[in-house]
Amino acid sequence: MDLEAVRTFAAIAEAGQFQKAAADLSVTQQAVSKRIAALERDLGVRLFTRTPRGAELTIDGQAFLPHARDLLRAAERAVASVRAGSRPLRVDVIASRGAASGLMRGFHHAHPEIELDVLMLLHIETAVASIRSGAIDASFRAVAAPGRPLPEDIESVRVLDEPLQLLTGPAHALAGARSVTLAQLAGHRIWMPGIVPGSEWAAYYDDLVAEFGLTIEATGPNFGSDALLDTVADTPALATFMSEHTRLVWPASHGLRRIPVTDPTPVYPHSLLWHRDNPHPALATLRAHLAATAPGHDAAGTWAPGWVIRR
Template sequence: MDLDLAQVRAFVLTAEELHFGRAAVELSISQQALSKRIAALEARLGARLLDRGGQGVRLTEAGRRFLAPARQALAAGDLAVAAVRDERRPLRVDVWGHLYAPMRTLAPVAARAEGLELELGHGRDLPFVAAALLRGETDIGFGRVHPPLPEGLTHRLVRLEPVDAVVSADHSLAAEPALRPEQLRTSVLWTPGPLDRLDFLGRFADHFGVTSREQGPNLGLDHFAGRIAADPGCFSLLPADCPLPDVPGVRSIPLVDPIPLYAWSLLWRSSGEPPPAGPLVEAFLEEAGRSRWLEYDPRRDWLP
């Protein structure tokens, strides 16, 4: 069956907006023309993709199944047109791990890479960015990669960053110049989100025997620091190079024996030829050599 990509695009935009008016504006066509395109696609497929009722627009079960491959079809069509026209577009890079400020690492490296133009986006977490990569909606991901990684993706480690403990100035260990991770066992690990989405914090707690854990919403670094400052019994973790906001009553203390390392990686589709991340990987490896970003000693460091 041959699909009309104009009809597929009409469906995808409507499915994303769940509103015919907004989708029609996005396509610069009338709502009537939009409805005709979707109706023609449904007739071609022999299945209703959208329910149009008093409660608004909703995807049918068939529509939910069709949405992801429809996005892939559009991405492939756009790439085919760009290849014929020899169009050069910016690399689309989605980052995650926002509390740990991935742009601290990505932005200066990208700025030094000659001729590399990036279009930046913000993903919710690794599964979210991985799905966007597989759908062809973005080219590269940047953040912490951990298993299980979906089939069809590959990654490259580009930075290992020491992690500090962040505690209240009233914490019993706040005056220490450095801490061993095991000293935090009797404190409460506070996490900005559920641990099943925060792989590094979960592995740290399990490995070093931190059994008391509390979670709250990720409302940014200022809220994070304020929450830590207000509770002398809790702690959390931040990369050592991540500057704390100007919040009184919070301390960052280096961790030693071992030093926990937070891993940053580039992630992309393994089917690409050449790999879209190639120039960015090269720029990262150059910076890693200058700044010793990939040094690791198992006698001194802990890398989950």
């Protein structure tokens, strides 16, 4: 059904005259007559009766009028649902306890008026495809993994370098250290069952191992952070890497230690990705907020893989 014809019908019913409705719609009276004639053909009924005073609704016109108004309101809602700024900003943070989630919490605190949808997508390919299709507006990623450059229509900006820390149980050989160097970690077993083959963080740890001769084990099922903490707390031979901003709580009896890593400090690089043609006004607000509040990157004494985008 032609919505312009329905809109014209409703305007005539409101004005009571074809001529006044034409003026209200900024079209000719002839165009109004053609629209109503086409609508009447589609419906198979007469909608108006011409009178000396103008136009009166027929019985069928009276029956159709409330439905016509419902159609027009539905059309207005449909347009409003996709109008820039009228829907929530959709952002992928990968995981709920990581640094990206913390950055978005800070953004929400600074801009509570902006409605947000926060999602967690595992693979960078899924995130990039979702950005390109419009399913999400932005994603936090460590870009770009070797051999997988971003598509030309995807923009990115480096927003945060997150230091890695060593997490040990109380009986680990390094548990009493105030800090450890990467060289001191050589020969120690670092257990990280959450490394997903093919992910950007798998590429990150592959480079870290190759650069500094570390031993990272990703064996065994990944039962989540609680099981990881239980195992590290009870196994003196195992430690794990934990990002500085990862929010975790464990029982006091675990006696876990977070130990800074130095000389150099390995940092996990977080970038914001978005489509260059995305018109959502809140996206620009998010980028400005991150530029003003994020600590920055490439500080002296830190390490990140050479394939990471530096801007």
